Amino acid sequence: MDRKKYELLWKLEGLHTVETAAEKLGITRQATLNLLCRLKKEQHVTVSGGGRIKRIYKITIRKQLPRVPGMFDIINKYSPHMKLNPWYDHQVHGRYGPEEALIDAIQTENFRVILASLHLFKHIKNWPRLYRMAKEKNCWQKVGALYDVARLFMRVHQIGSRYLKVITKKWVALTQLRKKNFPEIAGRWKVYIPFNEHDMVEL
């Protein structure tokens, strides 16, 4: 990277509209647009907004590489109100849908991630696949409990009764909180359910 370009990017790094970028550089609006277009081609700029929403340019010194969706992207796509701010960049190169995202969400043992992932139950089409993956990770008990909680608050596809047999006697926790909210479901699946009815309002 040549020095001139580096200094330009150093000056501009951050979020900008055309006007703020033009003001910072002391050039015209059209010259700024041309510059941003060139930087976008070089992968230093990504744009959000457009149409009736003001365009925001995210400018970075390092290149902004194209992404493939991961757990946070899938959860945010299907969760209409409760969105997650990812604390690391999760990307999966290969088959990845709501089934995989739900299993990964449970593995995080994070309260908000698991709560937001309840919406994924509405989009699960391949129950045998989910069951197989959950068995591999030894978390079907948790999936079953979350499914029953999700059914209380949203319309969810019905799961085959053969999947709903509970054979374990050992209690497991979804997060560090060991609370028996929704006592009937918690007792049936032997899973500590950390969220209560008030938390479901966030969904």
Next chain:
Amino acid sequence: MITLPDQEQLFKIISRNLSSDVTTYAFGGTAMMFYGYKGETKDIDLFFEDESQRKPLIQAIESMGYAEFSPLRIYIPEKLRDPHRPKMFKRDDERFDLFVKKIFKTVMSQRMKDDVYAVHEFKENKRLTVKVLRTEIIVMLKAVTERDKDFEDILTIIKKDKNFNWDYFLDEVVWQSQNGDSWVALDTEKMMKELQEYVFIPEKHFKRVHGAV
């Protein structure tokens, strides 16, 4: 040399050849490519928590034609005597440096494992999970490995990362020093002195490193 798309393709092929799921940590040029700091690298540096994770990956790359070779002339002699030197595999221009348990004397702290920048999962037959370490950790490990171009890479990171967290970096150096890594503080001090010719480093940071030696 290997580019990012090639590297992603390579990881996909490896995940197809794996006999079990593998989790690894990327640092060095591999990690820098995931960040977008550089477009290509000649070595793929990976760290494994134990041999059971490294073995399936070695089997997979050997089946793809990679052959083990000696790290002579790549690392300085003191590092070559270390029992935790990497196993190295090569095919054409691409090279794998595979570390297990330790990167020479540097251990993987819990904070390193928890504060990853990105997680890339490659899913074909099996799952290859590549966790990309934070820039501060990459800089520290590059200071430790001391190969050709390692300093260039450090300079690239420091120049391009406005938010490089010196306190986080030095906390880790001090922790490593207190937990058995006798080289890290010396290597870091040497690197910071070289770096001082290009970027401003406050004296207080040097004092912390001197305290750790």
